[in-house]
Amino acid sequence: MKTITYDQLVKLEACDSQLELFKERFGDKVEITEQFDPSLAVGFDINWIARRVLTRSNYKAYNEAIAPAWKAYNEAIAPADKAYREATAPAWKAYNEAISPAWKAYDEAKALADKAYREAIAPAWKAYDEAKALADKAYREAIALADKAYREATTPACKAYREATALADKAYREATALADKAYREATRKAYDEAITPAWEAYNEAIALTFINLFLNQE
Numbered sequence: 001m002k003t004i005t006y007d008q009l010v011k012l013e014a015c016d017s018q019l020e021l022f023k024e025r026f027g028d029k030v031e032i033t034e035q036f037d038p039s040l041a042v043g044f045d046i047n048w049i050a051r052r053v054l055t056r057s058n059y060k061a062y063n064e065a066i067a068p069a070w071k072a073y074n075e076a077i078a079p080a081d082k083a084y085r086e087a088t089a090p091a092w093k094a095y096n097e098a099i100s101p102a103w104k105a106y107d108e109a110k111a112l113a114d115k116a117y118r119e120a121i122a123p124a125w126k127a128y129d130e131a132k133a134l135a136d137k138a139y140r141e142a143i144a145l146a147d148k149a150y151r152e153a154t155t156p157a158c159k160a161y162r163e164a165t166a167l168a169d170k171a172y173r174e175a176t177a178l179a180d181k182a183y184r185e186a187t188r189k190a191y192d193e194a195i196t197p198a199w200e201a202y203n204e205a206i207a208l209t210f211i212n213l214f215l216n217q218e
Helices: 006-011 016-026 046-053 056-130 132-215
Strands: 002-005 029-032
Touching (some): 002 006, 006 016, 046 132
């Protein structure tokens, strides 16, 4: 038998939610035996505690042992994930199509502004290279003018981009809201039925693996 205490988790810097769950479920400590019910570990981050209390060799063995459980979990949730992606795909497509013109206009305006900026500062760079001390003032003035021109040139494009993406974002949120609602109504029950047992089975499997390694660790 081995014991894990609340104070031990505090010292290991467990997060608040895990500490609260431990206190609620076990109090100040929990005794780990071969008869420990792995369902009591559901909700805890077993991978986290395994990283912190198992030896390097045992942690390696732990990862190797839980690989099949992780594979089984992903296989169990795959149909639900596929249904979700299919439900939201139209909204993502509409969003990308809506912002595409805005991105193009922004890139074009920025390219022109960048070109004007480089052309504006080119003489200043030349003067700077020829006579650094004398050119410092002129360089700073040229840079200031170029920066101002750059900001003035890109401001309308940025504004247009923000306005266009604002509409696109609104359309995207509205579209995904409907898609999410339809998804929840059509698939949520099936999704939960697929996910919950698989997640609980996965957690119980890795909990058993951790318990066996932890109990036999010197």
